[in-house]
Amino acid sequence: MSYPEGHTYNSTMTYIDIQTPALVLDKSKLSANISRMTDHIKSLGVNLRPHVKTSKSIDVARLATADNFGGITVSTLKEAEYFATHGVTDMTLAACLAPSKLDRVAALRAQGVDLKILIDHPDMATAISQHSGEHDVLIEIDCGEHRTGVDGQSSEFMQIASLLDKAPNTKLAGVLTHAGHSYACRTAEEVVGLAETERAAVVDAAERLRRAGMECAIVSVGSTPTAIHARDLTGVTEARPGIYMFGDLFQAGIGSCGISDIALTVLCTVIAHQKTNRTLIVDAGGLALSKDRSTQVLPADCGYGLVCDAEKGTVLPGWIVEAVHQEHGEISSAQPIDFATYPIGSQLRILPNHSCMTAAAYSSYHVFPGAAATGDFEIWTRCNGW
Amino acid sequence: MSYPEGHTYNSTMTYIDIQTPALVLDKSKLSANISRMTDHIKSLGVNLRPHVKTSKSIDVARLATADNFGGITVSTLKEAEYFATHGVTDMTLAACLAPSKLDRVAALRAQGVDLKILIDHPDMATAISQHSGEHDVLIEIDCGEHRTGVDGQSSEFMQIASLLDKAPNTKLAGVLTHAGHSYACRTAEEVVGLAETERAAVVDAAERLRRAGMECAIVSVGSTPTAIHARDLTGVTEARPGIYMFGDLFQAGIGSCGISDIALTVLCTVIAHQKTNRTLIVDAGGLALSKDRSTQVLPADCGYGLVCDAEKGTVLPGWIVEAVHQEHGEISSAQPIDFATYPIGSQLRILPNHSCMTAAAYSSYHVFPGAAATGDFEIWTRCNGW
Numbered sequence: 008m009s010y011p012e013g014h015t016y017n018s019t020m021t022y023i024d025i026q027t028p029a030l031v032l033d034k035s036k037l038s039a040n041i042s043r044m045t046d047h048i049k050s051l052g053v054n055l056r057p058h059v060k061t062s063k064s065i066d067v068a069r070l071a072t073a074d075n076f077g078g079i080t081v082s083t084l085k086e087a088e089y090f091a092t093h094g095v096t097d098m099t100l101a102a103c104l105a106p107s108k109l110d111r112v113a114a115l116r117a118q119g120v121d122l123k124i125l126i127d128h129p130d131m132a133t134a135i136s137q138h139s140g141e142h143d144v145l146i147e148i149d150c151g152e153h154r155t156g157v158d159g160q161s162s163e164f165m166q167i168a169s170l171l172d173k174a175p176n177t178k179l180a181g182v183l184t185h186a187g188h189s190y191a192c193r194t195a196e197e198v199v200g201l202a203e204t205e206r207a208a209v210v211d212a213a214e215r216l217r218r219a220g221m222e223c224a225i226v227s228v229g230s231t232p233t234a235i236h237a238r239d240l241t242g243v244t245e246a247r248p249g250i251y252m253f254g255d256l257f258q259a260g261i262g263s264c265g266i267s268d269i270a271l272t273v274l275c276t277v278i279a280h281q282k283t284n285r286t287l288i289v290d291a292g293g294l295a296l297s298k299d300r301s302t303q304v305l306p307a308d309c310g311y312g313l314v315c316d317a318e319k320g321t322v323l324p325g326w327i328v329e330a331v332h333q334e335h336g337e338i339s340s341a342q343p344i345d346f347a348t349y350p351i352g353s354q355l356r357i358l359p360n361h362s363c364m365t366a367a368a369y370s371s372y373h374v375f376p377g378a379a380a381t382g383d384f385e386i387w388t389r390c391n392g393w
Numbered sequence: 394m395s396y397p398e399g400h401t402y403n404s405t406m407t408y409i410d411i412q413t414p415a416l417v418l419d420k421s422k423l424s425a426n427i428s429r430m431t432d433h434i435k436s437l438g439v440n441l442r443p444h445v446k447t448s449k450s451i452d453v454a455r456l457a458t459a460d461n462f463g464g465i466t467v468s469t470l471k472e473a474e475y476f477a478t479h480g481v482t483d484m485t486l487a488a489c490l491a492p493s494k495l496d497r498v499a500a501l502r503a504q505g506v507d508l509k510i511l512i513d514h515p516d517m518a519t520a521i522s523q524h525s526g527e528h529d530v531l532i533e534i535d536c537g538e539h540r541t542g543v544d545g546q547s548s549e550f551m552q553i554a555s556l557l558d559k560a561p562n563t564k565l566a567g568v569l570t571h572a573g574h575s576y577a578c579r580t581a582e583e584v585v586g587l588a589e590t591e592r593a594a595v596v597d598a599a600e601r602l603r604r605a606g607m608e609c610a611i612v613s614v615g616s617t618p619t620a621i622h623a624r625d626l627t628g629v630t631e632a633r634p635g636i637y638m639f640g641d642l643f644q645a646g647i648g649s650c651g652i653s654d655i656a657l658t659v660l661c662t663v664i665a666h667q668k669t670n671r672t673l674i675v676d677a678g679g680l681a682l683s684k685d686r687s688t689q690v691l692p693a694d695c696g697y698g699l700v701c702d703a704e705k706g707t708v709l710p711g712w713i714v715e716a717v718h719q720e721h722g723e724i725s726s727a728q729p730i731d732f733a734t735y736p737i738g739s740q741l742r743i744l745p746n747h748s749c750m751t752a753a754a755y756s757s758y759h760v761f762p763g764a765a766a767t768g769d770f771e772i773w774t775r776c777n778g779w
Contacts, residue, residue, distance in 0.1 A: 026470075027491055028779055060719060082720045102720050105413055105662035105676055106738040127665055130737045154721055155665040155674050187718065276491035279513055279541040288541050290491060294753050295779075298684040332573065333446060333749050334468045334488045335540055351516045352492040363719050367680050368753065370778060392756060393414060393681075 025373055027276040028295035030365075031356060031380050032372040032387070033320065036270035037252060038070060044234065044251045045074050051240040056080050056099060058229070058249025061363045064372065065093040066387040071252055080229075080247040084111050089390035091120045099123045101183065101229065101247060103147065103155050106134040113140025123180050123225070127157045132167045136174030144171050145225060148184040150208035151201075156184060159212030165219065172221050181225025181244070182216070184209040189232035195262055202233035210242035232263050253362040256313060260305035266322060272315060272356035273365060274373070274380065275336065280346045286329065287338040287349055291357055293331040297364035309360055314338055317354035320378040328357055356380065367391055411759055413662040414681035416751075417742060417766050418758040418773070419706065422656035423638060424456060430620065430637045431460050437626040442466050442485060444615070444635025447749045450758065451479040452773040457638055466615075466633040470497050475776035477506045485509045487569065487615065487633060489533065489541050492520040499526025509566050509611070513543045518553045522560030530557050531611060534570040536594035537587075542570060545598030551605065558607050567611025567630070568602070570595040575618035581648055588619035596628035618649050639748040642699060646691035652699070658706060658742035659698070659751060660759070660766065661722065666732045672715065673724040673735055677743055679717040683750035695746055700724055703740035706764040714743055742766065753777055 041057075048055040057071040060082035068079055068090060078097035081087045087098050088111070096119060100112075103125055115122045117140075126132060127147040135142050146167055149156030157164045159182070171179040186205035192198045205228050213223040226244045228234070234248035253271040254264040275291035293311075302309040314326035325341030338344075338355070349355070359365035366372075366389065374385040427443075434441040443457040446468035454465055454476060464483035467473045473484050474497070482505060486498075489511055501508045503526070512518060513533040521528050532553055535542030543550045545568070557565040572591035578584045591614050599609040612630045614620070620634035639657040640650040661677035679697075688695040700712035711727030724730075724741070735741070745751035752758075752775065760771040 024493065026494065026497075026779060102676075103664040103674070105664055107410070107662070108412065111412075128737050134738070149669075153667060153669040154718060154723070155667065276493070278489040278491055281539060281541065283535075283539040288489070290488075290779075293685070293750060298686070298747075298750060299679070300684070300686070332540060337540070351514050352520070361684075364679060364684060368778070392754070393412060393676075 025274060027274050027354065028291040029274045030369045030372045031272045031274045032374045033270045033378050034374050035377045036268055037067070040252050040254060040264070040268055040270060041071050042074075044248060048234065048246050051237060053240045053243050054078070054245040056227070056245045056247050057252070058082070058101065058247050059086065059090070061249050061253050061366060063089070063366070063389040063391065064387050065090060065095075066374070067252060068095065080249065083393050084108055085390055085393050087115055087120070087122055091115055091118060097121050099125070099145065099183070099227070099247070101125055101185065103127055103131070106131065109135065109138045109140060109142070112142065113138065116140060116142070125183060126167065127155050129163065129166050129170055132170035132174070136170060136177050141176040143178045143180040145181050145183045145227065146171070146179070146212070148182050148209050148212045150184040150186055150205045152186060152188040154187060159208055159215065164212065165215070168216055168219070168221055179216070179221055179223070181223050181227065182209050182212045183225070183227040183229070185229035186233045187230060189230045190261065192232065192261065195236055198232045198236040199238060202237040203239070205230070205233050206237065206240055206243055213242065231258065232261060235263055250362060253366070255362040256309045256358055256360045257301040257305070260302055260307055260309075266313070266358065269358050271362050271366065272320060272358055273312070274317060274354060274356050277349050277351055277353045277355065279351070281337065284337070284339070285343055287344055287355075289336045289338060289355060290334060291336045292334045294333055294368050296328065296331060296336060296357060296359060297361065297368065298331070299361040299364040302360050309358075311336065312357040312359055315356040315358060317356050318379060318381055320356055320380065322358070411660060413660050413740065414677040415660045416755045416758045417658045417660045418760045419656045419764050420760050421763045422654060423453070426638050426640060426650070426654055426656060427457050428460070430634060434620065434632050437623060439626045439629050440464070440631040442613070442631045442633050443638070444468070444487065444633050445472065445476070447635050447639050447752060449475070449752070449775040449777065450773050451476060451481075452760070453638060454481065466635065469779050470494055471776055471779050473501055473506070473508055477501055477504060483507050485511070485531065485569070485613070485633070487511055487571065489513055489517070492517065495521065495524045495526060495528070498528065499524065502526060502528070511569060512553065513541050515549065515552050515556060518556035518560070522556060522563050527562040529564045529566040531567050531569040531613065532557070532565070532598070534568050534595050534598045536570040536572055536591045538572060538574040540573055545594055545601065550598065551601070554602055554605070554607055565602070565607060565609070567609050567613065568595050568598045569611070569613040569615070571615035572619045573616060575616045576647065578618065578647065581622055584618045584622040585624060588623040589625070591616070591619050592623065592626055592629055599628065617644065618647060621649055636748060639752070641748040642695045642744055642746045643687040643691070646688055646693055646695075652708060652744065655744050657748050657752065658701060658744055660703060660740060660742050663735050663737055663739045663741065665737070667723065670723070670725070671729055673730055673741075675722045675724060675741060676720060677722045678720045680719055680754055682714065682717060682722060682743060682745060683747065683754065684717070685747040685750040688746050695744075697722065698743040698745055701742040701744060703742050704765060704767055706742055706766065708744070
């Protein structure tokens with residue numbers, strides 16, 4: 008079932024009419040999450056360049072940029088192309104890319120999109136310098152996660168910078184880092200410390216470039232936990248958190264938000280009563296919720312998601328999605344489930360472990376003004392793929 | 394990047410030109426897997442109604458039905474609608490459904506699609522009997538998995554059958570079961586035993602209906618492991634395996650196929666060299682591979698996938714996708730990886746843990762005639778969502 012984009016559905020269409028599984032987005036929580044981060048990053052004196060890889064939706068991006076400078080962060084070229092068609096002109100692709108994608112980057116730049124790309128290897132600097140397009144390039148600094156990025160104190164870093172600086176069609180736009188290892192922190196104090204490590208790594212790298220006579224306009228940090236817990240961002244020009252907009256159970260588990268702040272849920276329908284196991288079977292399984300089990304390593308393991316009543320989105324204490332099959336989710340409860348209260352056809356909502364993974368199975372959001380999934384709703388579309 | 398459907402790409406476009414991550418499908422392995430199952434099910438004297446929930450592709454379904462009676466099994470109404478537009482007229486939706494979806498079922502049936510639906514609860518029998526459409530209904534029997542289905546020996550089973558039998562616009566089409574617990578078997582002998590349990594459960598249920606004077610034309614069993622290991626299907630009319638077409642590392646791990654039979658891989662590009670961990674970073678992460686970790690419970694844990702060379706699809710011994718982030722995969726090896734052999738921009742292919750989950754992130758397959766991902770390829774599209 009599909010709905011035309013940009014249309015508000017009237018109140019004769021209630022949540023029960025939505026074909027399940029479906030994404031439900033609470034606009035009031037989304038707006039509050041966005042305001043909180045915007046205010047915090049403003050108070051630190053840097054630009055907020057929201058990462059839109061979770062929502063991949065122009066409507067969400069418009070809210071997130073409304074009170075900021077307008078730039079966004081993307082994780083794929085498909086996102087860049089999608090947001091470009093919706094009028095966004097200032098983007099950073101915050102993942103190293105295959106050299107064979109430079110043509111697509113150049114095509115966007117030729118359309119007037121200021122798309123900055125990220126590299127961490129001298130060979131990629133050479134590939135870019137030999138490419139026919141004009142490119143704006145950030146160097147990724149590894150601040151300790153050891154995923155991608157170059158050590159800002161290494162000679163390789165200066166070699167990459169020098170290659171970019173000398174290439175005729177290439178601009179060294181700055182340095183960028185991502186403290187993804189903040190996800191492994193279990194206390195706020197740890198994250199505070201890591202936020203400072205992240206800041207220092209990229210500010211030091213920028214200073215090194217400047218001492219060598221090179222420009223370094225952009226000094227960019229990332230990650231929602233470090234953005235939330237950063238106390239000082241001196242020398243940084245912008246922050247790129249993303250998951251703060253929707254939140255999820257993993258972020259709640261590591262203290263980036265409360266469970267009641269999570270704006271995204273999956274609406275599903277009870278399709279069977281499993282008497283042997285005393286579970287409810289719903290039509291949201293591994294594809295609808297994703298197989299993400301990130302909360303497994305946290306004190307509060309949420310299985311494949313926590314369960315809320317459908318209408319108001321209130322958490323049902325002790326209820327959990329215990330197992331998933333491709334199209335079936337098994338909901339169990341600490342207390343015996345009263346099947347009469349949840350007949351076949353009744354609906355529930357699931358809080359996701361990891362919003363980025365869960366949302367990616369869908370092409371649109373059903374957006375309600377508040378926590379209640381009744382009355383008027385809007386359809387906001389999203390992009391997927393690469 | 395998208396390609397028009399139904400066009401063959403010429404040999405000037407080699408695998409290196411494919412924008413990654415991308416699905417690569419080996420047609421010769423696919424065809425061999427299809428023939429093997431078709432011949433085996435034929436030898437047991439029953440119809441093969443292939444489950445298309447893995448591929449969700451009309452091109453794959455055409456190959457799978459070519460030497461069979463033409464019917465398919467689907468897991469969602471979206472699949473049913475997609476396959477109907479491509480001319481498939483005999484389908485079974487092998488998952489219980491929300492009552493609010495009966496309108497969509499009726500719409501397909503009104504178009505001439507013989508779409509059978511599945512129920513396991515008296516309330517759903519009542520809902521169907523009160524619905525304006527005419528429905529063909531199978532009753533799901535629980536043969537021991539305790540996911541969905543009713544006990545074939547229970548009074549509830551006969552109650553559902555009786556409700557369907559008496560409803561004016563409803564036809565009791567038969568019984569269906571799925572031995573999904575075969576995935577927990579670790580020896581072929583166990584699966585052989587479970588295949589017989591599955592057969593007996595559904596054949597006994599059918600006999601019970603017939604003794605009560607009701608018709609039971611369809612007696613349907615499922616699951617790839619039990620289909621492969623079934624030695625006798627007396628009383629069964631059809632089998633519904635699905636994952637046998639592509640195979641995956643989990644199915645290889647439980648003995649349903651060999652690793653060399655797996656027809657689906659994810660083509661990806663090296664985007665970084667991680668010197669600290671001595672890993673290759675590729676552009677296939679959690680979204681491109683899925684977060685499925687089903688091989689974790691098997692003796693050979695494959696991480697997030699095993700790694701092959703890109704051109705020939707040969708497994709690189711000891712190489713594994715050890716970790717994933719949203720858009721990054723980390724490949725490690727038992728031996729130190731020679732970065733010079735795998736420069737930035739070089740490509741690899743990943744064998745997936747669970748093909749159904751991995752394929753769902755993509756809108757199409759790049760189909761090569763054999764294991765080599767070079768030369769001409771076709772684009773086969775697929776459907777997603779609900």
